[in-house]
Each structure stands twice: as structure tokens, then as C-alpha cells.
Amino acid sequence: MSVNSNAEHGSVNSPTDSSFDVIIVGAGFSGLRSLHSLRNAGLSVKIIEASDEVGGVWNHNRYPGARCDVESYDYSFGFSDELQQQWRWSERYAQQPEILRYANHVCDRFQLRSDILFDCRMLGADFNEDRASWTVATDSLGQLQCRHLILAVGQLSKIKTPTIPGAASFAGEIHHSGAYPREPLDFAGKRVGIIGTGSSGVQMTPVIARQAEHLSVFQRTANYSIPACHAEISDADDALVKATYDERREQARNSPSGLGFMPNRRSALDDSPEVREQIFETAWNRLGFGFALAYYDILLNIESNNTAVEFVNRKIAEKVDDPELCKKLTPHGFPFGAMRPAVDHGYYQAFNRSNVELVDIKQAPIEAITETGITTSNGEYPLDIIIYATGFDVFTGSILAPLIRGRNGLSLEQKWSQGPRNYLGIGTHDFPNLFVMVGPGSPSLLSNVIVSIEDHAQFICSLITSADSLGKQTIEVNLDAENDWVEHVNERAQETLYPLAPSYYMGNEVAGKPKVFMPYSGGVRGYRRILENVRNSDWKGFDIS
Ligand code: N01
Numbered sequence: 001m002s003v004n005s006n007a008e009h010g011s012v013n014s015p016t017d018s019s020f021d022v023i024i025v026g027a028g029f030s031g032l033r034s035l036h037s038l039r040n041a042g043l044s045v046k047i048i049e050a051s052d053e054v055g056g057v058w059n060h061n062r063y064p065g066a067r068c069d070v071e072s073y074d075y076s077f078g079f080s081d082e083l084q085q086q087w088r089w090s091e092r093y094a095q096q097p098e099i100l101r102y103a104n105h106v107c108d109r110f111q112l113r114s115d116i117l118f119d120c121r122m123l124g125a126d127f128n129e130d131r132a133s134w135t136v137a138t139d140s141l142g143q144l145q146c147r148h149l150i151l152a153v154g155q156l157s158k159i160k161t162p163t164i165p166g167a168a169s170f171a172g173e174i175h176h177s178g179a180y181p182r183e184p185l186d187f188a189g190k191r192v193g194i195i196g197t198g199s200s201g202v203q204m205t206p207v208i209a210r211q212a213e214h215l216s217v218f219q220r221t222a223n224y225s226i227p228a229c230h231a232e233i234s235d236a237d238d239a240l241v242k243a244t245y246d247e248r249r250e251q252a253r254n255s256p257s258g259l260g261f262m263p264n265r266r267s268a269l270d271d272s273p274e275v276r277e278q279i280f281e282t283a284w285n286r287l288g289f290g291f292a293l294a295y296y297d298i299l300l301n302i303e304s305n306n307t308a309v310e311f312v313n314r315k316i317a318e319k320v321d322d323p324e325l326c327k328k329l330t331p332h333g334f335p336f337g338a339m340r341p342a343v344d345h346g347y348y349q350a351f352n353r354s355n356v357e358l359v360d361i362k363q364a365p366i367e368a369i370t371e372t373g374i375t376t377s378n379g380e381y382p383l384d385i386i387i388y389a390t391g392f393d394v395f396t397g398s399i400l401a402p403l404i405r406g407r408n409g410l411s412l413e414q415k416w417s418q419g420p421r422n423y424l425g426i427g428t429h430d431f432p433n434l435f436v437m438v439g440p441g442s443p444s445l446l447s448n449v450i451v452s453i454e455d456h457a458q459f460i461c462s463l464i465t466s467a468d469s470l471g472k473q474t475i476e477v478n479l480d481a482e483n484d485w486v487e488h489v490n491e492r493a494q495e496t497l498y499p500l501a502p503s504y505y506m507g508n509e510v511a512g513k514p515k516v517f518m519p520y521s522g523g524v525r526g527y528r529r530i531l532e533n534v535r536n537s538d539w540k541g542f543d544i545s
Contacts (some may be wrong), residue, residue, distance in 0.1 A: 026047065029449070034150055034456075059100060060180065063387065065206065069289065072094040073248065074259060088238060117138075120140045124403035127433070147433060150437060155398070191384050192216070197217065197220075202347045203344070203347075218366065221362065225341055253525065257293075264295050266296070279294050313330050329348060338503060364378035396513075399439060417514070422477065423542075424541070429482045435463075475544050489521075495521075
């Protein structure tokens with residue numbers, strides 16, 4: 001395999017061959033991690049990446065205030081002790097530029113860049129039954145061939161842009177949080193409108209509030225947000241983590257969400273209100289997402305959940321001065337945590353500023369964007385900059401965007417027309433040698449995704465190399481195994497409160513999307529055990545032929 005490996009940031013790396021053992025689509029964290037494993041296993045591998053930069057979501061979500069809401073030490077790879085010992089995180093929750101620097105560091109440290117074909121978007125892929133291989137159509141490099149195709153396209157990659165009448169007439173700038181310009185915007189003296197109050201809107205609000213002349217936040221649905229309890233990392237903290245990193249990784253891998261928090265084994269209903277208050281208070285002041293594990297049944301039992309709701313609502317009320325405004329910012333109609341909560345750095349407090357206003361677009365919907373601003377049924381809001389923090393076509397949007405055809409020309413879109421059907425979230429029947437990284441049917445966005453990425457990268461690499469060592473050409477999910485898995489994913493979801501919210505977990509973010517629960521809610525530890533069993537039982541559920 002010979003390649004022209006002169007790729008620097010921003011240049012296309014043109015292969016002189018067009019046939020590989022594996023093509024990975026996407027150079028985000030899951031693509032980079034997969035490339036590292038598969039190349040070390042001796043396979044010829046290329047990543048194709050539509051951008052001229054690695055990093056995936058961390059390349060595209062450059063909006064002000066973008067930072068990880070998983071602690072930096074945990075939102076990083078554990079496969080190389082040298083890497084984890086040498087990399088120095090500066091903050092408990094790293095900001096986007098630091099995470100992007102980390103992705104580039106990983107890329108350079110393990111010489112991954114030479115196997116990335118930048119500025120190359122996958123348009124579609126067809127499985128060739130005779131050759132047991134995939135033909136991948138791209139926009140810049142024609143057709144590429146591979147035995148195995150790995151979709152590492154991310155769950156939050158296909159941005160969702162609202163269709164608001166008149167948007168094209170707006171005289172100012174409009175940007176989406178998920179396709180944010182590389183050059184920072186100057187908000188000084190500007191009137192800014194943010195549409196959307198999910199994690200992205202929540203993160204950018206306090207930052208833009210401090211810079212802009214005026215900020216209008218257009219909220220359709222109030223969501224819960226937990227304070228980040230952010231801090232810089234001192235040398236002493238850093239040394240402590242690094243001295244015990246292996247234990248920390250083990251704890252993360254064995255915690256339900258891969259975050260390292262072990263749930264309190266008690267029910268929220270087991271404790272007196274006084275004790276419960278104490279436990280909630282401690283979790284609230286330190287744990288970020290771990291707050292949802294202050295009791296094991298917060299996301300399992302509605303009465304327990306109500307105790308958390310009561311606590312969180314009180315916290316919101318303590319932060320927002322105006323009671324009417326507080327009422328609007330307080331979520332209602334779904335359990336705490338059933339929509340993914342945000343982790344914030346002063347979100348609610350930002351609304352106490354005189355230059356920030358909340359626009360309730362549930363009560364008075366947006367009617368149009370005009371040359372000068374946004375019009376709701378309540379009147380006009382003059383603006384210079386509009387930011388859509390309106391989210392993504394989550395889980396399936398980026399997987400189904402290219403036309404992928406398996407056996408007998410069946411498209412993945414047809415196959416998944418009633419919702420994703422797969423085995424372990426990794427493979428789907430009728431699409432041999434096609435693998436999905438951290439997609440629907442796996443813990444995915446219900447987990448610290450880096451932990452899930454490491455699990456998938458290792459599993460898929462072992463599966464491919466095992467088949468190769470047996471001289472086998474196709475790896476295909478068995479239909480019965482797939483049906484059982486889909487049923488299992490649904491059963492686990494029904495044990496939780498997640499289905500009670502109109503969230504993207506349920507496909508509610510896009511009109512017409514099938515309403516099925518998509519991630520696996522059985523936790524990363526349980527899921528890893530299942531992967532280990534499959535591996536130890538000669539890849540039960542996969543037909544290798
Ligand atoms: O997107 P969202 P996000 N008109 O879908 C509103 C991850 N993330 O980009 O609920 C008006 O959560 C929509 O309202 P509604 C994280 O997993 C991580 O904020 O549909 N409003 C909602 O308020 C997160 O969950 C970090 O009524 C419209 C908002 O836009 C995921 O990304 C940081 C609308 C969309 O919220 C997505 O977060 C940021 C319309 N037409 C994000 N359409 C980390 O820190 C949508 N909305 C790691």
C-alpha cells in the first residue's frame with residue numbers, strides 16, 4: 001500500500017491506491033481511535049474526512065463557551081499511558097480549543113495524519129456481493145474500495161437548521177452552533193439572538209451575555225441544567241490524577257455512564273427529606289452530571305425523580321431574581337434527566353443581567369426573520385447576529401445522509417425506516433462488513449462517549465482480525481440476534497423514565513422521524529460485559545463466512 005503522506009492541516013492527502021482493508025468515515029475521536037487500533041493490527045486503513053481538520057464535533061462546534069461537560073481527565077483516551085501521563089489538561093471541563101488541540105496532539109503523536117484523506121466526503125457506499133467489499137463514492141477522490149467500512153460519523157454531526165420564513169432577508173449574520181465560523185465573532189456593541197436552549201444554547205448564553213450589547217434567548221422548551229462546579233487544575237491535582245490514573249479509568253469503565261460516578265445504592269425515597277436534601281446538596285455542588293446518580297432510582301422511579309425535580313427547581317429559583325422569569329426558565333412536563341440536561345457555567349444567573357432577555361417562543365412563536373431581526377407573535381426583536389443553537393438530527397442523521405446500499409441494493413434508510421435496527425449498535429443484517437461506532441443501539445450519548453469509543457474500537461478491530469485470521473471474508477449480523485437486541489434495547493428503555501420526555505433520545509427532534517428510543521440504557525459496564533460474552537463465544541450473533 002503506497003500513499004502520498006504529505007498531508008498537513010488543510011491539504012488533501014491523495015492516495016495513489018484506492019483499495020484498502022478498511023475505510024473509516026470521520027476523523028473525530030472515534031475515527032482516530034479506530035484508525036490507531038486497526039493500523040496497529042497490520043491492516044491498511046484510511047480515514048475519509050469531509051473537513052480539512054480532525055476533531056469531529058470539536059472542530060465544528062466552535063461557539064463561545066463550548067466546552068466539555070465530562071471532566072477532562074475522563075474525556076480523553078486511556079489506551080496509552082504515555083499519552084495520558086504527558087498531556088496536561090488546564091481545566092476540569094476543557095474548552096473546545098483545548099480539546100481540539102488534544103485531538104491534533106493524538107493525531108500527531110501516533111502519526112495518524114498520513115492516513116487521513118481530508119476534504120473528502122463520503123457520498124454513498126455499495127456492497128459488492130461477489131467481492132465481499134464496499135465501493136465508497138466520494139466527492140473529491142472518486143470511488144474507493146474497502147473490505148470493511150466503519151462509520152465513525154458522530155451522533156451530533158448533521159445540524160438541524162430551522163426553516164423560518166424570511167431568514168434569507170436578514171441583513172446581519174446567521175450562524176449555527178454546530179457549524180460555527182473559525183474566526184471568533186465580535187459581539188461588542190451587537191444585539192444577538194440565540195434560538196434554542198439545549199446544551200449549546202445554555203453554554204453560550206453567559207459568555208455572549210458578557211460581550212454583547214443585548215442578548216435575546218429564544219426558548220421553546222426549558223431544560224434542566226446542572227452547575228459544572230468548574231475549576232482550574234493545579235499541578236498537585238494533576239499529579240494526583242496521574243499517579244492513580246489506572247484506578248480512575250477502571251472506575252469510569254465500571255460506572256454506569258463511564259463518568260466514574262457510582263450511583264448511591266439507596267432510593268431517594270429511602271431517606272428522610274433532611275437527609276435527602278443533604279445528599280442532593282453535596283451532589284449538586286460537586287458532581288455535574290453525577291447529580292443524576294445522587295440516588296440510583298432518579299431515572300427509574302417517577303416519585304424519586306420528583307424529589308430531584310423539587311430540589312432542582314428550588315435551585316433555579318435561588319439563581320433567578322425575577323419570579324416570573326424563573327417560572328419560564330423552570331422546566332415542566334417531563335422528568336428531570338429524561339431530556340439530556342445541560343451542565344452550565346452561570347446560565348440562569350445570566351438572565352439577571354439587564355442586557356439579557358428570555359423570549360418565550362412557546363407562548364409567542366417565531367413568525368419570521370426580517371431584514372432587521374426576529375418577529376414573534378408578540379412583536380419584533382431587532383438583532384445584528386442570530387445563532388441557531390437548534391441542535392442536530394441526532395443518532396441517525398449523519399449515518400443515513402450518504403446513500404448506503406447493502407445486499408440486493410437494500411438501502412440503510414429503507415432498512416431503518418421504522419427506526420434503527422442493529423445488533424449491539426455495531427452491525428446490521430444485510431449490510432455485511434459495515435460497522436457503526438457509538439451509534440444507536442449502544443450506550444452512545446448516554447455515556448462518556450470516549451469510554452464507549454474505546455470499547456467499540458477494540459471490539460470491531462478484534463472482530464475483523466479474527467475473521468481475517470480464519471480466512472473469512474464477510475462478517476454479517478445474524479437476523480435473530482438483531483431482533484433480540486432491538487427488543488432488549490427497548491426493554492431496557494422501558495425500565496427507565498427516558499421515554500417520558502419528548503427528547504432526541506426518542507427521535508422527537510426531527511418531524512417525521514420514527515419515535516423509538518435509540519441509545520442503549522443498560523450502562524457501559526453491562527454493555528461491555530455483553531461485548532465480552534460475544535467475543536468469548538466465537539462472536540455469537542455474527543455470521544462469519
Ligand atoms: O441541541 P439540543 P444542542 N425553533 O437538541 C430548540 C451535546 N452537547 O446543540 O426542545 C425554536 O439539545 C430546541 O427546543 P425544543 C449534548 O449531548 C454537548 O444544544 O425542540 N427552537 C432546544 O431547546 C447535547 O444534548 C456539549 O422545543 C428550536 C434546542 O433548540 C447535544 O449536543 C455541548 C427549533 C436544541 O437543543 C445537542 O445539544 C453542547 C426551532 N425550529 C452540546 N429547533 C458538551 O459540553 C430546535 N429548537 C459536551
